[in-house]
Amino acid sequence: MSIQKMHIDGSWIEAKSQATRKIINPSNQELIATVAEGNEEDAVLAIRAARKTFDQGSWASTPANLRGKLIYKIAELIERDKSELAHLETLDTGKTLIESKGDMEDIAEVFRYFAGLADKNAGEMIESPIPNSISKVVREPIGVCALIMPWNYPLLQAAWKIAPALAAGNTIVMKPSEITPLTTIKITELIEEVGVPKGVVNLVLGAGSTVGQAMADSQLVDFISFTGGIETGKKIMCAASGNVKKIALELGGKNPNIVFADSDLDVAVDQALNAVYFHAGQVCSAGARLLVEDRIHDWFVEQLVKRVKRIKLGNGFDQDTESGPMISAEHRLKVEEYVAIGKKEGAKLIIGGERPKDPALQNGFFYLPTIFTECTSNMRIIQEEIFGPVLTVERFSSEEEVIKLANDTIYGLAGAVWSNDLAKAERVASQLRMGTVWINDYHPYFAQAPWGGYKQSGIGRELGKSGLDEYTETKHIYQNTKPEPMNWFK
Numbered sequence: 001m002s003i004q005k006m007h008i009d010g011s012w013i014e015a016k017s018q019a020t021r022k023i024i025n026p027s028n029q030e031l032i033a034t035v036a037e038g039n040e041e042d043a044v045l046a047i048r049a050a051r052k053t054f055d056q057g058s059w060a061s062t063p064a065n066l067r068g069k070l071i072y073k074i075a076e077l078i079e080r081d082k083s084e085l086a087h088l089e090t091l092d093t094g095k096t097l098i099e100s101k102g103d104m105e106d107i108a109e110v111f112r113y114f115a116g117l118a119d120k121n122a123g124e125m126i127e128s129p130i131p132n133s134i135s136k137v138v139r140e141p142i143g144v145c146a147l148i149m150p151w152n153y154p155l156l157q158a159a160w161k162i163a164p165a166l167a168a169g170n171t172i173v174m175k176p177s178e179i180t181p182l183t184t185i186k187i188t189e190l191i192e193e194v195g196v197p198k199g200v201v202n203l204v205l206g207a208g209s210t211v212g213q214a215m216a217d218s219q220l221v222d223f224i225s226f227t228g229g230i231e232t233g234k235k236i237m238c239a240a241s242g243n244v245k246k247i248a249l250e251l252g253g254k255n256p257n258i259v260f261a262d263s264d265l266d267v268a269v270d271q272a273l274n275a276v277y278f279h280a281g282q283v284c285s286a287g288a289r290l291l292v293e294d295r296i297h298d299w300f301v302e303q304l305v306k307r308v309k310r311i312k313l314g315n316g317f318d319q320d321t322e323s324g325p326m327i328s329a330e331h332r333l334k335v336e337e338y339v340a341i342g343k344k345e346g347a348k349l350i351i352g353g354e355r356p357k358d359p360a361l362q363n364g365f366f367y368l369p370t371i372f373t374e375c376t377s378n379m380r381i382i383q384e385e386i387f388g389p390v391l392t393v394e395r396f397s398s399e400e401e402v403i404k405l406a407n408d409t410i411y412g413l414a415g416a417v418w419s420n421d422l423a424k425a426e427r428v429a430s431q432l433r434m435g436t437v438w439i440n441d442y443h444p445y446f447a448q449a450p451w452g453g454y455k456q457s458g459i460g461r462e463l464g465k466s467g468l469d470e471y472t473e474t475k476h477i478y479q480n481t482k483p484e485p486m487n488w489f490k
């Protein structure tokens, strides 16, 4: 199997140390690729290339509509190669092929959206309060952007960063998760194919503790956009202080899915399953915390259990698979530890809580969909992100109580409210301290709407117009049209 390489200053290269990493399919642990394993030295080379290219200036001064056209062409190549990309994403993450195909549609749309926005962010004229003056605000690229991505949506999370960074005229150094690099390598090929100039997009492969940390530490990087876990986010924030680089952090969540008794209950049951078990719960916005109104609690849980028993785990390429594996052996262990904690804390395990016994699943990192009831908000399984197929259920009996419960974590990424009383649903939504709230739905996100977290779920926003603004500096240019001496100093 040939070694897949990094892309630095327009060349495809192996790691300076010649190190490599084996990439495995989490559904069966088969070897799917061998990739270059960079370290700090390679990160520095890539950062220097991005710095030199930015400072030389031709990319930032390329007319925004031409940058937009190139970004649009990337979207077209994603459409052209979407089957191959989806195949790679399923191999790498274990998610079902249908999910990966959906991701590729979303990714192409993100490139189209930012392509369209590229030449519509010139800035604005200001009504200057000073006579004989012109005041305008312009948006300029920040400079060298370091983009660090997680493993759960490898290319989608990369796309949310690459497209706006290029639209705004920055140069970039990107690092996918070391365990899921394949689609990011492939999109770098597509970016090269459309003719983005060399040095604008650089790809370094390797671990977070080496490559990622070097990117966060570098004095040559102006902005770091990170998606991943809260503890890594804190390290990046500390490192960024070294040269006061700007940061955007998209971190974890512990997202409440609130069901009132007056909702359309069959839909709410169905969507509660989707909210938490989609991609085996490895979704930042997973509805892992179900809050159910007391008087429907027992019926609701009964319906969930009936459906959970039927969830079909398997290889993402099998047509009847509904949910794939955990990403790695380590991650499954973490989920198992949380299940043990939940039992110790007194939550009632009513289904799952173990690995599947199906012989066909023994080589993958599978874990059964799990439900805990009798949960209370002081429990760690309520407060901490498990990031697996584990649903916790809490009861509530009033609007005030559920708002308090839902907000009672350090996170603030997303949440949902189910009710046919839309005034009530709106009242509750307005009180939730979260970046996204869905009413009578769960999970929709799209290029046009901003995404990000309140509280410790993050800093900044991706997607939408604010997702482009993150990649710009704001400059006020003031012109005196009738300069005269002030005669302040005699």
Ligand SMILES: NC(=O)c1ccc[n+]([C@@H]2O[C@H](COP(=O)([O-])OP(=O)(O)OC[C@H]3O[C@@H](n4cnc5c(N)ncnc54)[C@H](O)[C@@H]3O)[C@@H](O)[C@H]2O)c1
Pocket: 148, 149, 150, 151, 152, 153, 157, 175, 176, 177, 178, 206, 207, 208, 209, 211, 212, 213, 214, 216, 227, 228, 229, 230, 232, 233, 235, 236, 250, 251, 252, 253, 283, 284, 285, 385, 387, 413, 452, 453, 457, 458
């Ligand atoms: N808010 C969102 O939109 C969003 C989206 C997807 C995932 N997530 C979060 O991501 C997490 C899961 O992803 P993960 O396990 O890959 O997260 P992680 O924090 O372990 O790793 C994310 C990335 O950071 C790198 N990294 C690790 N240590 C680093 C360091 N010291 N310096 C710089 N980079 C470093 C990793 O190599 C990887 O590329 C979950 O918490 C999930 O909620 C959030």
Ligand SMILES: C[N+](C)(C)CC=O
Pocket: 152, 153, 156, 282, 283, 284, 285, 445
């Ligand atoms: C942001 N999102 C929902 C696509 C992936 C979160 O893990």
